[in-house]
Amino acid sequence: MPSSTILLCGGGTGGHVYPALAVATAIVGVEEEQGNRGTEEQRGRGTGGQRNRGTEEQGNRGTEEQRGRGTGQGDCGVVLVYVGSVGGMEERIVATESSLPFRALPAAALRGRGPLALARGATTMAAGLVAARSLIRELRPQVILGTGGYVCVPLFLAATLARVPTLIYLPDLVPGLAGRLLARIATKVAVNVAEALPVLGLRPDNPRALVVGYPLRPEFFEQEREACRRTFGFEAPLPVLLVYGGSRGARSINQAIAQLLPDLLARCQIIHVCGREGDETFLHKAAxxxxxxxxxxxxxxxxxxxxxxxxxxxxxxxxxxxxCRSGASTLAELPAAGLPAILVPYPYVHQDENADYLVRYGVAEKVADCAMIGTGPPQEGALFRAVARLLDDQLARQRMAEQSRALSRPDAAHELAGAMFGLAARSGG
Ligand SMILES: CC(=O)N[C@H]1[C@@H](OP(=O)(O)OP(=O)(O)OC[C@H]2O[C@@H](n3ccc(=O)[nH]c3=O)[C@H](O)[C@@H]2O)O[C@H](CO)[C@@H](O)[C@@H]1O
Structure with missing residues (x-):
């Protein structure tokens, strides 16, 4: 596919960004495999997917040399451009963790807490549509990948008007409102697991539907335990507990951990990723x-x-x-790492279904947000009881890890990249 332009679009939260970056890396890989070399001019325009993320041995801060390796920048004939929302967290992630050029569109939620919020959202989306139409006229993409979030809506509408083929990737068992809308207008609809198709009104034999798994950063399959532990400065032979609340952090989980900190640290070492919303201060104080x-x-x-x-x-x-929460990424990142988990679904979106899927396969346990601490002493709440039991039972953890690895589909990014090339070829790219 000589000199094609592909737009990647997803935003609002990290879960909509990382899958797009993983596909970008795979697209560059496929292009390079096919020996389809770009011209000097195309190289300058930037083609990269993800930067390399290393462990201690690799320097861990991403040297210039490592960044070059992870991006695929240089010899690829495809031009990739990331399209996100104005003011969304995707701009920072794309700038820090990839070498893709970034373009922003106005976008807002399609539902509001009242008629005024709704009207404001509709006005922003109308501005987004105008901006998306002019972006498509300027960049003339052969194909567009959307990975979720409201910013995909104006871009997909503009693409439909301009007859540019689109692929929407929806990783959740039950996609949100924007995802369901996008599934109606996209040329192809890809999902993580087949169970997600009926919610979208699609049968598995529908030619628009693809079941591909979850496109992951390749490094998830490459980590070496002792090197990773040294990266975080752990030397004691105690188990390591990873706590995180999705890409934004989760206040209720952070508050529960603050209460349980002395009891947890008596049994394990903790990596706690608390989010950028300011909870670091009270957690630091508790420590x-x-x-x-x-x-x-x-x-x-x-x-x-x-x-x-x-x-x-x-x-x-x-x-x-x-x-952790049970955002869609957990369906693939936990299996790729063979990491058993206690899932605390965010109560206000469809995360229970993701958690139930992993619980059904015996690779995770679920604790309701409101049951983490309960009404008595924090150590008697459901969270501490589950953590203590699993920390004490290495065999149970091993069994969960093995079952978890069996769910892994390492080829998802590659499959999606292939589907994108297929659509681009159809559009003459
Ligand atoms: C509150 C909300 O609406 N959450 C939704 C949002 O979650 P959210 O954006 O949190 O999505 P996920 O939990 O699926 O993914 C988070 C991603 O960020 C990465 N990460 C996170 C923290 C960090 O410090 N570094 C880092 O790299 C994780 O490894 C993961 O790849 O999108 C998901 C994907 O549609 C949905 O399933 C979630 O329901």
Whole structure:
């Protein structure tokens, strides 16, 4: 496919960004395999997928040399451009963790807390549609991949008007409102697991439907446990617990951990990724009130990006057990790392279905947000009881890890890249 332009679009939260970056890396890989070399001019325009995320041995901060390796920048004839929303967290992730050029569109939620919010949302979306139409006229893409979030709506509408083929990837068991809308207008609809298709009104034999798994950063499959542990400065032979609340952090989980900190640190070491919303302050204070011998077991970060901090993949590699929300990424990242988990679904979106899927396969346990601490002493709440039981039962963890690995589909990014090339070929790219 000589000199094609592909747009990747997803935003609002991290879960809509990382799958697109993984597909970008795979597209560059497929292009290079096919020996389809770009011209000097195309190279300058930027083609990269994800930067390399390393462990301690690899320097961990991403040297210039490593960044070059992970991006695929240089010899690829495809031009990839990331399209996100104005002011969304995707701009920062794309700038830090990839070398893709970034373009922003106005976008807002399609439902509001009243008629005024709804009207404001509709106005922003109308502005987004105008901007998307002019972006498509300027960049003339052969195909567009959407990975979710409201920003895909104006871009997909503009693509439909301009007859540019689109592929929407929806990773959740039950996709949100924007996802369901996009599934109606996209040329192809890809999902993580077949169970998601009926919700979208699609049968598995529908030629528009693809079941591909979840496109992951390749580094999830490559981590070496001891190196990952050293990355976080852990030396004790105690188990490592990874706590995170999705890409934004989860206040209720952070508050529960603050209460349980002394009891947890008596049994394990913790990597806690608390989100950028300011919870770091009270967690830091809770840790400082502990004896020095326990404090060294607690590693607190607002976010792990693999460039300014250690990488999220290294945290997965270091851990024996996770406590986390059940965003769609957990359906693939936990299996790829073979990491047993206690899932605490975010109550206001469809995360229960994702958690139930993993629980059904025996690779995770579920604790309701409101049951984490309960009404009595925090140690008697459902969260601490589950953590203590699993930390004490290495065999159970091993069994969960093995069953978890069996769910892994490492070829998802590659499959989606192939589907994108197929659509681009149809559009004459
Ligand atoms: C509150 C909300 O609406 N959540 C939704 C949002 O979650 P959210 O954006 O949190 O999505 P996920 O939990 O699926 O993914 C988070 C991603 O961020 C990465 N990560 C996270 C923290 C960090 O410090 N570094 C890092 O790299 C994780 O490894 C993962 O790849 O999108 C998901 C995908 O549609 C949905 O399933 C969730 O229901």
């Amino acid at each position: 400082q009130s502990l004896p020095e011998s326990l404090q060294v077991r607690y590693k607190l970060y607002p976010y792990l990006d693999g460039v300014t901090t250690p990488a999220m993949v290294a945290a997965f590699g270091a851990a024996d057990l996770a406590i």
